[in-house]
Amino acid sequence: MRVVAIIQARMGSTRFPGKVLAELQGKPILQHVIERVQKSKRIDDWMVAIPDTRHDVLRAFVHGNYNYCTGDESNVLERILMAAWSVGATAVVRINADCPLIDPARIDELVGKWHEWAGTPDYVGYLFNGHTAVTTDAGLPELVTVEQLERMEQYASDMQEHVTWGCHTPLRCYEKWIRRIGDHVKNTIDTPEDLVAMEARMSSDICKQS
Numbered sequence: 001m002r003v004v005a006i007i008q009a010r011m012g013s014t015r016f017p018g019k020v021l022a023e024l025q026g027k028p029i030l031q032h033v034i035e036r037v038q039k040s041k042r043i044d045d046w047m048v049a050i051p052d053t054r055h056d057v058l059r060a061f062v063h064g065n066y067n068y069c070t071g072d073e074s075n076v077l078e079r080i081l082m083a084a085w086s087v088g089a090t091a092v093v094r095i096n097a098d099c100p101l102i103d104p105a106r107i108d109e110l111v112g113k114w115h116e117w118a119g120t121p122d123y124v125g126y127l128f129n130g131h132t133a134v135t136t137d138a139g140l141p142e143l144v145t146v147e148q149l150e151r152m153e154q155y156a157s158d159m160q161e162h163v164t165w166g167c168h169t170p171l172r173c174y175e176k177w178i179r180r181i182g183d184h185v186k187n188t189i190d191t192p193e194d195l196v197a198m199e200a201r202m203s204s205d206i207c208k209q210s
Contacts, residue, residue: 001119003111003143004089005037005046006080009097010073011058012051015191020097021061022195025202029189030058032100034066039104042111043093049076049083077153084146090119091145098189099139100198110143113176121176122148139187 009020009030016022020030030048037046048062051073062068069086071079084092091114093107106126114124125142189195 001090001115002044002088003042003091003093003114004084004087005040005043005093005095005107005141006083006089007033007037007046007048007095007097008076008080009048009058010051011053011056012073013098013190016189016195018057019189019195021058022189024100024189024195024199028061029100029195030061030097033095033097033102036100036102036104037095037107040107040111041104042108042115045087045089047083047087048097049079051079077149081146081149081153084149089146091143092149093141093143095141096139096188099187100189100202101187102139102141107141110141114143117176119145121145124176137186137188137190 007030011018011020013019021028024032034046034048037043040046046067048066048068050056050058050062050068050070052070053059053073059068059070067087069079069083071082073079080092080094083089093110095102095107110124114121117124123142123144126140186194186197189198
């Protein structure tokens with residue numbers, strides 16, 4: 001059972017265009033995400049899934065530096081599936097490229113539990129106030145099998161962007177929840193203001209560690 005972390009990244013954000021390459025602590029947000037994913041001890045591989053836009057600065061950034069796969073910009077589900085197929089993944093840990101503080105320990109927890117449950121759940125994630133935590137701005141990862149992604153691809157076009165909604169409704173699957181997440185801080189960067197706040201937060205954390 002091969003588990004691959006896939007970071008979905010694009011430049012076309014409505015609220016903050018180009019945010020994944022915006023500089024944070026001296027390097028692009030996407031680089032922060034990649035470096036933290038690389039610290040995971042339980043994934044078998046990782047990849048960045050980007051749109052197939054030609055002459056895109058995002059493609060220029062990953063090309064020759066990181067593992068990546070391209071696909072339809074508007075169909076994130078297909079893009080993730082293409083990345084998963086290209087490396088023979090059984091399951092995918094889906095990660096957004098706007099979360100520079102993605103926790104590798106959370107990634108390992110998901111993968112570890114999925115293996116503990118013999119790979120039987122179609123979906124493994126966290127709960128927050130009774131809902132899947134991935135719908136919050138906590139920036140949490142989620143694990144979903146490639147078989148489940150393939151089922152969703154055939155089901156409805158409204159899952160093309162909101163990739164794992166079909167795991168919960170309307171296309172139910174065998175879900176397992178690790179644990180409930182209580183109060184959380186915002187870990188995603190959706191606006192320029194979020195970037196300023198994250199810069200201050202990370203600078204403060206660095207000062208505390210030194």
